[in-house]
Amino acid sequence: MTATAIILAAGMGTRMKSARPKVLHGIAGRPMLRHLIAACEAAFERIVVVTGPGMEAVAEAARPHACVVQQERLGTAHAALQAADLFGTGDVAVLYGDNPLIGAATLRRLRERLAQGDAGLVLLATRPDDPGRYGRVLARDGDVERIVEWADASAAERTETLCNAGVFVAAAGRMRAWLEAVRADNAKREYYLTDIVAGARAEAVRVAAVEAPFAECRGVNSRLELAEAEASVQRALRLAAMEGGASLIGPETVFLAADTVLEPDTVVGPYVVFGPGVTVRTGAVVRAHSHLEGCEVGAEAVVGPFARLRPGTVLGKGAHVGNFVELKAASLGAGAKANHLAYIGDATVGARSNIGAGTITCNYDGVDKHRTTIGADVFVGSDSVLVAPLALGDGAFVAAGSTITEDVPERAMALGRARQVTKPGRAPDLRARQAAKLKKD
Ligand code: UD1
Numbered sequence: 531m532t533a534t535a536i537i538l539a540a541g542m543g544t545r546m547k548s549a550r551p552k553v554l555h556g557i558a559g560r561p562m563l564r565h566l567i568a569a570c571e572a573a574f575e576r577i578v579v580v581t582g583p584g585m586e587a588v589a590e591a592a593r594p595h596a597c598v599v600q601q602e603r604l605g606t607a608h609a610a611l612q613a614a615d616l617f618g619t620g621d622v623a624v625l626y627g628d629n630p631l632i633g634a635a636t637l638r639r640l641r642e643r644l645a646q647g648d649a650g651l652v653l654l655a656t657r658p659d660d661p662g663r664y665g666r667v668l669a670r671d672g673d674v675e676r677i678v679e680w681a682d683a684s685a686a687e688r689t690e691t692l693c694n695a696g697v698f699v700a701a702a703g704r705m706r707a708w709l710e711a712v713r714a715d716n717a718k719r720e721y722y723l724t725d726i727v728a729g730a731r732a733e734a735v736r737v738a739a740v741e742a743p744f745a746e747c748r749g750v751n752s753r754l755e756l757a758e759a760e761a762s763v764q765r766a767l768r769l770a771a772m773e774g775g776a777s778l779i780g781p782e783t784v785f786l787a788a789d790t791v792l793e794p795d796t797v798v799g800p801y802v803v804f805g806p807g808v809t810v811r812t813g814a815v816v817r818a819h820s821h822l823e824g825c826e827v828g829a830e831a832v833v834g835p836f837a838r839l840r841p842g843t844v845l846g847k848g849a850h851v852g853n854f855v856e857l858k859a860a861s862l863g864a865g866a867k868a869n870h871l872a873y874i875g876d877a878t879v880g881a882r883s884n885i886g887a888g889t890i891t892c893n894y895d896g897v898d899k900h901r902t903t904i905g906a907d908v909f910v911g912s913d914s915v916l917v918a919p920l921a922l923g924d925g926a927f928v929a930a931g932s933t934i935t936e937d938v939p940e941r942a943m944a945l946g947r948a949r950q951v952t953k954p955g956r957a958p959d960l961r962a963r964q965a966a967k968l969k970k971d
């Protein structure tokens with residue numbers, strides 16, 4: 531039967547002190563909401579996101595999944611009810627958008643626990659080192675009796691270490707009825723989702739808790755908790771990369787994105803940052819202090835130190851990109867090199883071509899972007915300015931210091947610079963005049 535996940539994301543995230551909705555803040559280069567959606571896609575057949583008024587950006591990030599708007603933020607139970615028409619007839623899970631790191635395997639465990647049949651409501655719980663302000667799960671003989679919110683808890687209840695991690699799974703009909711029965715009689719005058727536990731117990735329905743490690747269950751309510759979640763995810767990503775056969779030299783200094791692919795036998799130096807969408811093929815080396823996003827590094831390629839690969843960059847097998855070289859929407863063919871101080875944007879560089887130090891593509895005229903197409907086996911001398919749109923044919927040679935504005939045919943040599951003037955013996959005269967000027971001053 532179809533199971534539906536309802537993700538609550540209408541809250542303002544007041545403690546973030548941000549104009550951006552909380553669930554759009556990123557962890558490992560991906561908005562929190564997308565982490566949770568990815569896990570839900572692997573564990574549920576349907577996903578509905580509850581957003582707030584004016585939160586179109588959240589709806590955009592939720593695509594292609596459905597969204598409903600909670601017009602007034604009256605609490606988590608009220609938020610879940612806004613999606614009641616979309617609960618379907620199977621099981622329903624309600625999740626908090628700000629508990630973004632829960633994995634698909636854990637979500638499947640919750641569904642399986644419900645399928646065992648003895649419990650009518652299953653929830654996710656965790657034991658943090660510091661239970662802080664999480665809602666406390668009160669159980670007796672292994673059965674959950676009640677969840678008490680921190681604000682409403684007695685001193686004795688606050689000593690309970692089992693905390694609510696914010697996933698509740700039940701049959702759709704029951705979930706709807708329990709949500710409708712929730713009242714706002716608590717410290718915050720809010721409709722608490724957590725009160726469905728008491729609702730189920732009032733009907734003598736058993737409530738079971740499934741426990742998962744805190745690393746998966748942490749909530750993000752503040753910038754500090756966001757940074758802690760980032761650190762925790764980075765640790766896990768580094769470990770997974772190394773287990774997958776990548777060497778990280780100084781793993782604690784390498785920052786990965788949730789989707790970074792490091793094939794076996796890649797080597798990543800210290801202080802390397804991967805934005806979203808990077809694949810590094812086998813045998814490639816990314817040296818220290820490089821920054822990569824939206825790019826593919828071919829097998830055995832060498833990048834950095836201090837290289838910047840921006841979106842749309844593709845490096846062929848064995849290509850070299852050295853220090854202070856920036857590439858954007860550019861491809862380097864197999865064995866091509868840009869070893870020092872270059873900007874290659876909106877360009878194609880053929881196999882084995884060499885881009886000299888200080889070369890730049892002038893790809894932007896203030897309005898439009900233009901492409902530079904460089905063939906195979908081309909030599910571009912140092913400090914050349916390639917004014918796009920431009921094509922350099924296979925085997926062409928551009929002399930150092932050229933400004934090239936016209937296409938260069940195959941195997942042609944192009945020079946585009948002022949002729950040098952040399953005046954024999956004139957240096958001492960010049961120095962004498964300079965010295966006289968200094969004395970006068
Ligand atoms: C909630 C739980 C608490 C649990 C903690 C785990 C309740 C009452 N409390 O507390 O037991 O330990 O999460 O992190 O459920 N939201 C809406 N509409 C609203 C209110 C909230 O969509 O009217 C959304 C928020 O965007 C957020 C989520 O629901 O994603 C949780 O709300 P939040 O206010 O952060 O609850 P906590 O106080 O953290």
Ligand code: CA
Nearest residue numbers: 628749750751
């Ligand atoms: Ca929260």
